[in-house]
Amino acid sequence: MRWRRTVFACLVLALTPFPAASEEAVVSVRDAWVRETPPGMTMMAGYMALRNNTSRPQVLVAASSSGFETVMIHRTIVKDGMAGMAHESQIELTPNASLIFAPGGYHLMLMSPKRTLRAGDSVAINLKFRGGLVLAVAFEVRK
Amino acid sequence: MNRISLKLSIMMTSVALAAMLAGVWIAASDRENESRAMLLPDRVMTLFPDPKPLTAFALTDHQNRVFDLSRLKGKWSFLFFGFTHCPDVCPTTLAELARARDNIAKNTPGAEDIQFVFISVDPNRDTAGKLRQYVTYFHTTFLGVTGNDAQIAKLAGQLDAAYQVAFTPGMENYPVYHTTTVFLVDPRARYHAIFTPPLDAETIGRRFKVLRELEGAKAT
Numbered sequence: 593m594r595w596r597r598t599v600f601a602c603l604v605l606a607l608t609p610f611p612a613a614s615e616e617a618v619v620s621v622r623d624a625w626v627r628e629t630p631p632g633m634t635m636m637a638g639y640m641a642l643r644n645n646t647s648r649p650q651v652l653v654a655a656s657s658s659g660f661e662t663v664m665i666h667r668t669i670v671k672d673g674m675a676g677m678a679h680e681s682q683i684e685l686t687p688n689a690s691l692i693f694a695p696g697g698y699h700l701m702l703m704s705p706k707r708t709l710r711a712g713d714s715v716a717i718n719l720k721f722r723g724g725l726v727l728a729v730a731f732e733v734r735k
Numbered sequence: 736m737n738r739i740s741l742k743l744s745i746m747m748t749s750v751a752l753a754a755m756l757a758g759v760w761i762a763a764s765d766r767e768n769e770s771r772a773m774l775l776p777d778r779v780m781t782l783f784p785d786p787k788p789l790t791a792f793a794l795t796d797h798q799n800r801v802f803d804l805s806r807l808k809g810k811w812s813f814l815f816f817g818f819t820h821c822p823d824v825c826p827t828t829l830a831e832l833a834r835a836r837d838n839i840a841k842n843t844p845g846a847e848d849i850q851f852v853f854i855s856v857d858p859n860r861d862t863a864g865k866l867r868q869y870v871t872y873f874h875t876t877f878l879g880v881t882g883n884d885a886q887i888a889k890l891a892g893q894l895d896a897a898y899q900v901a902f903t904p905g906m907e908n909y910p911v912y913h914t915t916t917v918f919l920v921d922p923r924a925r926y927h928a929i930f931t932p933p934l935d936a937e938t939i940g941r942r943f944k945v946l947r948e949l950e951g952a953k954a955t
């Protein structure tokens with residue numbers, strides 16, 4: 593009789609959803625940071641390393657934050673010897689692969705911060721994926 | 736038995752000799768490669784064998800002083816074109832150039848004859864006051880300069896520095912496109928070299944040190 597109870601307990605455990613843990617596992621974010629800007633400047637950029645831990649593509653569709661007036665997904669592109677910015681409406685993450693947001697490439701464009709952000713501060717940005725997954729990521733402000 | 740050991744020792748000796756020779760040869764070709772790398776274009780710095788003298792231009796710096804051809808004389812100048820509303824490329828480049836400047840100051844004797852100049856191609860938004868706040872944040876010695884479209888074009892044209900301002904009246908965040916190259920002008924105001932991204936401070940410092948030594952030797 594005792595083993596039955598144990599099996600039941602295990603089943604309950606296995607079936608209990610852990611939303612936070614399972615969401616974390618779909619896409620993980622490392623090294624999220626925002627570059628500190630000179631005083632009075634309103635344009636900032638956020639960088640991070642995303643990893644799709646599933647065997648299906650995951651699609652980043654938007655980013656938002658209560659810390660900024662606007663957040664957009666951008667990519668620096670070089671055309672005709674000039675760098676410019678392209679707005680990306682979505683970015684597909686390859687299964688079981690990483691995608692790096694880094695200077696000179698993909699970045700979150702953060703416009704008009706609501707308060708002055710200085711190196712050492714932290715600002716939360718939500719990353720929205722197709723299918724409803726939302727990750728709240730703490731970005732560290734660095735010089 | 737004896738013959739075998741003799742053969743073996745001859746073989747060992749020749750192997751050792753060959754290894755030594757190979758070592759010497761590798762060391763020599765390394766030196767040769769290194770000296771060639773100093774002179775030939777590489778992915779970081781491209782040197783122009785026949786530096787082009789720049790001609791007159793007139794811009795205004797962040798202290799409202801005239802920034803013209805004379806301000807490039809007697810100093811090595813690192814020039815970068817951009818705009819202060821640029822969230823990615825400009826802060827990344829200026830932060831790296833600030834590190835490069837410190838690197839040069841530390842490792843190159845007599846490095847006070849250098850200046851770093853940020854040229855805004857967006858005079859509509861980048862006033863002298865704004866430029867001062869912006870450039871001095873990255874390094875207290877950095878200069879911010881700008882001018883009207885024709886004045887900017889006068890210098891940019893001589894360096895083949897590409898830029899385009901898609902100014903739209905009433906639009907707050909109009910796009911600006913600009914080259915990511917860093918231009919190096921020598922103390923005789925000649926267009927001498929370029930640095931192309933990805934830029935890193937240590938490499939810029941090292942390359943600049945070699946170039947300065949070469950130029951210094953030529954002058955004497």
